[in-house]
Amino acid sequence: MSPHRQTRDLSAARRIVIKIGSSLLVDDEHGTIHRKWLAAMAEDVARLCGRGQEVLIVSSGAIAVGRRHLKFADGNLRLEEKQAAAATGMLRLAHAYQEELAHHDLTMGQVLLTLDDSENRRRYINARNTLETLLRLGAVPLINENDTVATDEIRLGDNDRLGARVAAMVSADTLILLSDVDGLYTTDPRRDENATVIPEVYEITPEIEAMAGQAQSSVGTGGMVTKLAAAKVAMSAGCRMVIANGHELNPVRRIEEGASCTWFIPKGTPRSARKHWIAGTLNPTGKLIVDDGALKALKGGKSLLPAGVVNVEGRFQKGDAVIVVNGDGTEVGRGLVAYSLKDARLLMGHKSSEIEGLLGYRGADELIHRDDLVLS
Ligand code: GLU
Numbered sequence: 001m002s003p004h005r006q007t008r009d010l011s012a013a014r015r016i017v018i019k020i021g022s023s024l025l026v027d028d029e030h031g032t033i034h035r036k037w038l039a040a041m042a043e044d045v046a047r048l049c050g051r052g053q054e055v056l057i058v059s060s061g062a063i064a065v066g067r068r069h070l071k072f073a074d075g076n077l078r079l080e081e082k083q084a085a086a087a088t089g090m091l092r093l094a095h096a097y098q099e100e101l102a103h104h105d106l107t108m109g110q111v112l113l114t115l116d117d118s119e120n121r122r123r124y125i126n127a128r129n130t131l132e133t134l135l136r137l138g139a140v141p142l143i144n145e146n147d148t149v150a151t152d153e154i155r156l157g158d159n160d161r162l163g164a165r166v167a168a169m170v171s172a173d174t175l176i177l178l179s180d181v182d183g184l185y186t187t188d189p190r191r192d193e194n195a196t197v198i199p200e201v202y203e204i205t206p207e208i209e210a211m212a213g214q215a216q217s218s219v220g221t222g223g224m225v226t227k228l229a230a231a232k233v234a235m236s237a238g239c240r241m242v243i244a245n246g247h248e249l250n251p252v253r254r255i256e257e258g259a260s261c262t263w264f265i266p267k268g269t270p271r272s273a274r275k276h277w278i279a280g281t282l283n284p285t286g287k288l289i290v291d292d293g294a295l296k297a298l299k300g301g302k303s304l305l306p307a308g309v310v311n312v313e314g315r316f317q318k319g320d321a322v323i324v325v326n327g328d329g330t331e332v333g334r335g336l337v338a339y340s341l342k343d344a345r346l347l348m349g350h351k352s353s354e355i356e357g358l359l360g361y362r363g364a365d366e367l368i369h370r371d372d373l374v375l376s
Helices: 003-008 035-050 062-069 079-102 115-119 121-136 159-169 206-212 224-236 251-256 270-280 292-299 341-347 352-359
Strands: 015-020 054-059 108-113 140-145 174-179 240-245 261-264 286-290 309-314 321-325 331-336 373-375
Touching (some): 015 035, 015 159, 035 054, 035 079, 035 251, 054 121, 054 159, 062 079, 079 108, 079 140, 108 121, 121 140, 121 159, 140 159, 159 174, 159 224, 174 224, 174 251, 206 224, 224 240, 224 261, 240 251, 270 331, 270 373, 286 292, 292 373, 309 341, 341 352
Parallel strands (some): 015 174, 054 140, 108 140, 174 240, 286 321
Antiparallel strands (some): 240 261, 321 331
């Protein structure tokens, strides 16, 4: 098997984010949900879950469903109208997903995110923990932007980029963008009959960006430009991304069966990308001093527990980057800390089982989880 085929193999994915565009799911004129399509999608999801793969769904369509339900006229809605539409539409959308997935004994958990949840480190960690917990419990997270509270200035606005941010947040290895295009074309297929779909992209070059043009579908908000923006986010997080046409039933199975699509293949893996980010680009504001026992455990690939920490210094909040040093003050690693300075002070030297008693709530067992830690 050539390395290319291997990287395109969906069955090799561990954690998959599927982004579903409005135009696939919602009838633009009546605002009804295409139940047959959704039922087939649930089959696709169940097949992935049955193979032990984890699936997160990022779905658009709340506004498209809600605006018809609330009987808004055609044309652009004002912000508060969109928010009202999303409030009713999301409910109906989630209900439909839940019903279809329940046929396969799958449970959903709805998570509505704002831009802040992916940018503010503390909220990021909370959102990530919720998603991780849902996945651990075998539930399929159903994610959309929290349109009812986000104002235009702070809205992400399109779910292509939200999908990529979610993929980066949970270190997914695969992001599937299902919309109404077959992939990235060499030229605009509406104007050029010789346009062909590019099967694989390894780097977003200016030539690739030029190919993206301004293709736009009527119901959703994301064109090819936002899909490339999503590809950049996904690839820099070590997550491969595929753009595929979702109009036919069972689009995920069709990708596996060789349907035309464009794969964006990153150099690294989610793990290497995340570690690279932690090691290099952060500005640590605090220090955790660890004992020899903890150091040994860290070198053995374990997480940093409060028991092995002898002192904490600096200023940090939950989720901030900190330096880990040994008794001589030598840096031994860097990581994202799961507690604030104040809480870490209370916890240091204590067993993880004492955390709840010391803080009054039960947080993470680790001060730094091994996934958030890079040794020097
Ligand atoms: N969050 C919007 C909705 O559910 C969709 C954004 C998009 O079209 O990508 O209606």
